[in-house]
Amino acid sequence: MSDNPIRILIAKPGLDGHDRGAKIIARALRDAGMEVIYTGLRQSPMMIVEAAMQEDVNAIGVSILSGAHQVLVTRIINLLNEKGLGHIPLLVGGIIPENDVDELSQLGVAGVFGPGTSTSEIVALVQDVVS
Amino acid sequence: MSLIQQIIGGDRRALAQALTLIENDDHNSQNILANLYRHTGHSHIIGITGIPGVGKSTLINSLAKLMRKRDDTLGLLAIDPSSQFSQGAILGDRIRMRDLLGDKGVFIRSMATRGVLGGLSSTASAAVDILDAAGFDRVIVETVGVGQSEVDIASNAQTSIVVLCPGLGDSIQAAKSGLLEIADIIVINKSDYPKVNLTKSYLHEMIDIGRAAQTRGSETQTTISDTHSVSNGNLDTDNSLWEVPIITTVATTGEGVGDLFEQLLAHYNHIKSTGEMTRRRNRRLRAIFESQLRKQLYTKLSQMLSEDYCLRQLEVIMEGETDPYTAATNCIKHFETNYIGDEE
Known part of the structure; x- marks a missing residue:
């Protein structure tokens, strides 16, 4: 398993239209040797979970800047569990107030990245949660 | 229930997992493919190739919507290159296929070219077999048309579509030796751009020249050394009846995509009724057989080294x-x- 590249889905759920952050993350993960399935803007939780299933990814990263992280993350995690995909680690990046981080972790999010996180930190965490 | 039974039974998650095993060249992969083999042969396999940016994914999005209107189920393999430096890849074909996401009748799998032993074509061809066995009415393989392996993949298809766009100029010249040879249907996408007629007349000319050269060539052909030339040898009989259509489309609006779908169906009927289907199947089987031999020999050879x-x-x-x-x-x-x- 270790020889095979990590496959990760990077998606932007919800309605905010700013994908620069997600693209930078995608690029950094690619440069770290991962296969990044990038789905683009305005994905519903259902689309994300379906894509994760079809692509058989090792992890999912979502970028949320809209403030709707609690709602979106809850729906994604519920859908993952419904489909028997609860084992896939979910990472969240974007504008997430510090007060919300604990709650997201309790929902089952494997990592939260706020503004200013270095890409090498993110790469390291993805490698860590996947292994 | 075994993975094989799950895949045939339509379990999409099992399908996804099997594709991963094949991609990773897992030790079970030969076994899976061998067991699925007898369930293959029912899908219409379509290859879509063209240089980056001509609109292949957008075209597939439009085409797939028409297929779904007829209730055809669709398995899609979207292949993108891996980085030579990091071995990583960004697989972004889903961005343009947003109308298909969430549709239960559509299964999309992105695949990176990696540095696969035995060439990408053997992995892609195995993935096509798995999608076929999973029971999709149509299986589409999308590849970037640069390099021999992409041509190999496309030649695996029952119907090969080559996508171009206006203003490519010399790129068409470059493409003619490899890509245009395998085209059953040529699409000029972005046909709302200027110079579409110029591109179209270039292509018509090229196809005419090609046909003339082929007719001459078959007269002088004396040896039939492999299956490829067998099929060439037959070109002047029934297969030559298929005139490669040039279709202009605007994938973003769907313009011309209906014509493309009609031609796809017409080509499928054509190869079924002329025996070309069997020839293509045999050519593909030979390629798979050879690549398996090569791969297994190579493995032994590596051990020996x-x-x-x-x-x-x-x-x-x-x-x-x-x-x-x-x-x-x-x-x-x-x-x-x-x-x-x-x-x-």
Whole structure:
């Protein structure tokens, strides 16, 4: 398993239209040797979970800047569990107030990245949660 | 229930997992493919190739919507290149296929070219077989049309579509030797751009020249050495009846995509009624068989290279007592007596 590249889905759920952050993350993960399935803007939780299933990814990263992280993350995690995909680690990046981080972790999010996180930190965490 | 039964039964998650095993060249993959093989042969396999940016994914999005209107189920394999430096890849075809996401009748799998042993074409061809066995009415393979492996993949298809766009100029010149040869249907996408008629007349001319050259060529053809030339040899009989259509589309609006779908169906009927389907199938089987042989031989060869005999030969070369050519021949002789001689 270790020889095979990590496959990760990077998606932007919800309605905010700013994908620069997600693209930078995608690029950094690619440069770290991962296969990044990038789905683009305005994905519903259902689309994300379906894509994760079809692509058989090792992890999912979502970028949320809209403030709707609690709602979106809850729906994604519920859908993952419904489909028997609860084992896939979910990472969240974007504008997430510090007060919300604990709650997201309790929902089952494997990592939260706020503004200013270095890409090498993110790469390291993805490698860590996947292994 | 076994993975095989799950895949045939339409379990999409099992399908996704099997594709991963094939991609990773897992030790179970040969077994999975062998067991799925007898369930293949029912899908219409369509290859879509073209240089980056001509609109392949957008075209597939539009085309797939028409297929879904007829209730055709669709398996899609979208292949993108891996980075030569990091081995990573960004697989972004889903961005343009947003109308298909969430549709239960559509299964999309992105695949990176990696540095797969035996070439990408064998992995992609195996993935096509799995999608076929999973029961999709149509299986589409999307590849970037640069390099031989992409041409190989496309030639695996029952219907190959080559996508171009206006203003490519010399790129068409470059494409003619590889890509245009395999086209059953040519699409000029972005046909709302200027110079579409110029591109169209270039292509018509090229196809005419090609046809003229082929007719001459078949007269002088004396040896039929492989299946490829067998099918070429038959070109002047029934297959030549298929005139490669040039279709203009605007994938973003769906303009012309209806024509494309009609031609796709017409081509499928054509190959079924002329025996071309069997020829293509046989050509593909031969390619799979050869690549499996090559792969398994290569694996054995790699094991052998790490053995004492070969390592000693390497030392002898480095000490200047023999040359690499003689040493390689010695190693192969050693290989033949010690491996091939033993089995059967």
